[in-house]
Structures are given as C-alpha cells and as structure tokens.
Amino acid sequence: MSGGTSGAKLLLVGCGKMGGAMLDGWLASGVASHVAVIERAGLPDALVGNPKVSAATGPGDLPAGFVPDVVVLAVKPQVMDSALPDYRPLVGPGTVFLSIAAGKTIAYFEQTLGEGAVVVRSMPNTPAAIGRGMTVAVPNARVTADQTALCDALLRAVGDVAWIDDEALLDPVTALSGSGPAYVFLLVEAMAKAGEASGLPADLAMRLARATVSGAGELLNQSPQPAADLRKAVTSPNGTTQAALDVLMAEDGLQPVLTAAIAAATRRSRELAQ
Ligand SMILES: NC(=O)C1=CN([C@@H]2O[C@H](COP(=O)(O)OP(=O)(O)OC[C@H]3O[C@@H](n4cnc5c(N)ncnc54)[C@H](OP(=O)(O)O)[C@@H]3O)[C@@H](O)[C@H]2O)C=CC1
Ligand SMILES: O=C(O)[C@@H]1CCC=N1
Structure with missing residues (x-):
C-alpha cells in the first residue's frame, strides 16, 4: 500500500453477513482502492459492475499484479481449516491476514499459514452493517505500526475499535459484544x-x-x-x-x-x- 491508510488493496475471503457488512463500510468510506472478493455464492448482485470490486474464484485468480495489503478472513471457523492453506502463497511482510472468525487463534493462523504470517485477530459484530459495530482486535508480533493503522481504519469504517494485547480476552469479548x-x-x-x-x-x-x-x-x-x-x-x-x-x-x-x-x-x- 502507498500513501498512509487510504487506497488499500484488500482481498475479502467470505462475503456473507459480516464480510458483506464490512465491505459496504470500506466502499462507503473510501478506505479501499480495490477489493477482490472470494465468495462461494459469488459477488452480491449490488456489487456487480462496481469498478472497485472484483470477484475471484480463489487466491490464484486475482487481478494481474494484485498483491493484497490485507486478506480479510470472513468465513465460518468450521470452513477455515479447508480454506486457509490455499492462502499460504500470499504470506509476506507486506500482507496482513485480518481474521474475524470466532475462536480461531493467532497461533492457529501462524501454524497454518507459516511462521512469517502477519496476523490480526479481531471480533466485530453485526451493527457494523449500519456503521455502529464494535470490534476488538489483537495483533501478532509481526504487525507493523502502519499495518495496525490500516487495520484500524478498515475496522473503524464500520464502527468503534478497541485494540488489546491479551488474546485470551477475545473469548469473553466474542461472548459479550460479538454475540x-x-x-x-x-x-x-x-x-x-x-x-x-x-x-x-x-x-x-x-x-x-x-x-x-x-x-x-x-x-x-x-x-x-x-x-x-x-x-x-x-x-x-x-x-x-x-x-x-x-x-x-x-x-x-x-x-x-x-x-x-x-x-x-x-x-x-x-x-x-x-
Ligand atoms: N454473524 C456474526 O454476528 C458474526 C460473525 N463473525 C465471524 O464472521 C465469520 C463469518 O460469519 P458470517 O458472516 O455470520 O457467516 P456467513 O455464512 O454469512 O458468511 C460466510 C460466507 O463465506 C462463504 N464461504 C464458504 N466457504 C468459502 C470459501 N472457501 N471461500 C470463500 N467463501 C466461502 C459462505 O458461502 P456459503 O454460504 O455458500 O457456504 C458465506 O457466504 C465467522 O467466522 C464468524 O465467526 C464474527 C462476529 C460476528
Ligand atoms: O455465533 C457465532 O459463533 C458468531 C461469532 C460471534 C457472533 N456470531
């Protein structure tokens, strides 16, 4: 990404209730220059033809030269095991994996993607659909200050954000504000x-x-x-x-x-x- 937190290239994996709500917020706020969407059910009708959005069938089907600044993982936790290994080729210091999945830990993402993975684990909630979400986020050790700012801007586009250091708190956070x-x-x-x-x-x-x-x-x-x-x-x-x-x-x-x-x-x- 160039030029602060605006104009990020995003890859959204899973465009259901939460992923779709967040995508709407990113498009409305202008925080993303382009969002490639991988969604089993295809791109929602309302987004077809939007020049800032493209559909892809998998990580090998991205627009030419498209290296995402952030891969947002918004599939069900139960789907993560089968979906996540395909994204290993995208691991690198310039790409943050931002998960919103309940339960899936930073250690799980580091193990599955590889030790070099830059990971933010977060827990939003559905009022994000009207810009009134509450998200709690925790970064792994590889997340830079610029990447934290970028993830903060993405999450803030759909509501309030709290950053924490103690990942164990994300279980009661999920129970309180997520659910x-x-x-x-x-x-x-x-x-x-x-x-x-x-x-x-x-x-x-x-x-x-x-x-x-x-x-x-x-x-x-x-x-x-x-x-x-x-x-x-x-x-x-x-x-x-x-x-x-x-x-x-x-x-x-x-x-x-x-x-x-x-x-x-x-x-x-x-x-x-x-
Ligand atoms: N709903 C909520 O209130 C909250 C949910 N979350 C978390 O957000 C995540 C998504 O939840 P939610 O939006 O409710 O679920 P949804 O089922 O609405 O969205 C997930 C989407 O991912 C699609 N999908 C399934 N497999 C793949 C794949 N391999 N690649 C790309 N897309 C795929 C699904 O398609 P299909 O339906 O065809 O399988 C579905 O459209 C979960 O991990 C959940 O824990 C976090 C906070 C709040
Ligand atoms: O019910 C769930 O597991 C997800 C996580 C928080 C809200 N919905």
Missing part, C-alpha cells in the same frame, strides 16, 4: 411476548418492544450518563418500573441468566479453537 446483538434481539422478542401475555395485541406489543429497545439503545449511545443512572431516571419510587426491577434484579433475576449465557458463549469460543 451480544442476538441477546438484545431476543430481549425484544421476549418483551413483546410478555406484553402480549399482559393483554396487548401482538403487532402493537412488537412495535413497542422494538421502539423501546432501539430508543433506549440510542439514548445510551448519545448520553454521557452511566447505564445505571439512565435506569434510575426511569424508576419512580414505588412505581411500575420498580415493581418490574424487583423481579429482574432479584437474586434469580436477569444477572445470573446473563452470566451463565456469556460463560457458555465464552466456553464455546474456546472450543472453536480446538
């Missing part, structure tokens, strides 16, 4: 069902649950106040919210369920490394 959007969507489903159980028509209950969770999320996003203070601002003494929170904040309320759920996801992330 977390699913917990929030489940909360909407559960609130709507609970509203129905209390007498609301189904469509009104879902409309209220969806608007309440997305509105509260945006309030949290825009307000400098801690979440606990925003909660207290809703809670009148001896009022309706207090009655609900007495249930949700009881010893057997929401906290133990969430703690167990996030522990289960953390364990599963560790298992995916095996």
